[in-house]
Amino acid sequence: MVTMTTPTELSSAAALVQAFVSTGDDLTDRAELAAFLRDRRLVTEGAIPITLADFEEAVSLRDAIAAALHRAGGRSFDADAIERGQRILEGLRVTVRLEPSGEPLQLLAPAVVDEVRRGLARIAGAWATVLATGEWQRIRP
Template sequence: MTTPTRHSAAAELIADFVSTGGHLTDRADLARFLRRHHLATEGAIPITLADLDEAIALRDGIRAVLDRDSEPDTEAIARGQKVLDGLRVTVRLEPARDSGGQLAPAVVDEVRRGLARIAGAWAAVLATGEWRGLRV
């Protein structure tokens, strides 16, 4: 009998993000996801269609990396990478006391700050190798 392994908070965030599938189809879906994971405040979040497009591109790019059962979707990976390249994150000097990790958002816009936190979680999952245990 094997002992079940509990994923880190970063891996759980990534797993939930990539499993949104058809549940990330409009701006309200994105707002719900960000609030559920405490990546945005409970108040109104001004989400543009461009924000939604970026979130979907990031999700699809990560999914393409995690989907090892088929040929990598290089276009989805490139679109996701473009989103990551446009996010501003900073490294925390002191150890993080929360589950946010060492990378912190360096942006003011709430949606992009939420995406930057997802990017930080992805960086943590890559750094630990935990991404190999995630399934799409």
């Protein structure tokens, strides 16, 4: 008899999305955003010039993903947050790789030069991955 089990650990894409939506009140300024992006290797090492607009865009994207997860879970959600997040996603440029390096986060690659937008594009790629695999259902905002 074959027993099917559910994986207990999240994929790297789902773990990234989980970490991003879980920042909540911990993501309060540009320095914390820079640390989040650096700690998860979403940007290169060194100084990251983050504008207030960059920070607000990151928070809006985070809030949109959390709202989408709440909606999918049957909880109350902010529809305006989802709309703002969608506009941000539409403004991020990513490219699909024909031969990813084996890591799911490499399926979509940032096609932008700006470090912050590159980090957000990587989060967008992770979100696309968890949507495609259905793993979004295991993420708790």
